[in-house]
Amino acid sequence: MKYRILCIGKLKDQFYKDAISDLCNQIKKQKKEIEIIEFPDEKIPEHLKGKKRELFLEKECERLINKISKRDYVVALCIEGKEMTTNQHKKYITKVTEAGYDSIVYVIGGSLGLPERVKERANLKLSFSKMTFPHQMMRMVLCEEIVNMINVTNYLW
Numbered sequence: 001m002k003y004r005i006l007c008i009g010k011l012k013d014q015f016y017k018d019a020i021s022d023l024c025n026q027i028k029k030q031k032k033e034i035e036i037i038e039f040p041d042e043k044i045p046e047h048l049k050g051k052k053r054e055l056f057l058e059k060e061c062e063r064l065i066n067k068i069s070k071r072d073y074v075v076a077l078c079i080e081g082k083e084m085t086t087n088q089h090k091k092y093i094t095k096v097t098e099a100g101y102d103s104i105v106y107v108i109g110g111s112l113g114l115p116e117r118v119k120e121r122a123n124l125k126l127s128f129s130k131m132t133f134p135h136q137m138m139r140m141v142l143c144e145e146i147v148n149m150i151n152v153t154n155y156l157w
Helices: 014-029 050-065 086-098 114-119 135-151
Strands: 002-008 033-039 072-084 103-108 124-126
Touching: 002 050, 002 135, 014 033, 014 135, 033 050, 033 135, 050 114, 072 114, 086 103, 086 135, 103 135
Parallel strands: 002 033, 002 103, 072 103, 072 124
Antiparallel strands: none
């Protein structure tokens, strides 16, 4: 199974770059493919509300959306998503793998989140917490979760 992470914004801190690189190497050692594709974030205009906010999100995520195919299983990381344990996540992804998708695509939005179109396209909306985290940190946490999920051998559900 191939894992892809599509994300808005670049990693700025060397700590996150190193940690994510190490985690991706652990994933590859387990004979899994992982690819991270970054898209630039847009400067957020002041007083952005309603339709203007959604239009901004659409523009920011336009190139990201174009990287999603019909054969991808899309997991949108968003605060209103479903919370899961690592074991539940593993069980869920195992079923997805058996269903024959080409890849599992995790999507991380920019500072304002994801446009509705991405959330509607998502097969799963996933939340790691009701709290908000910096995007660099969330990318690292997601990679750690993928490593943990791959290494879970004892299903405890």
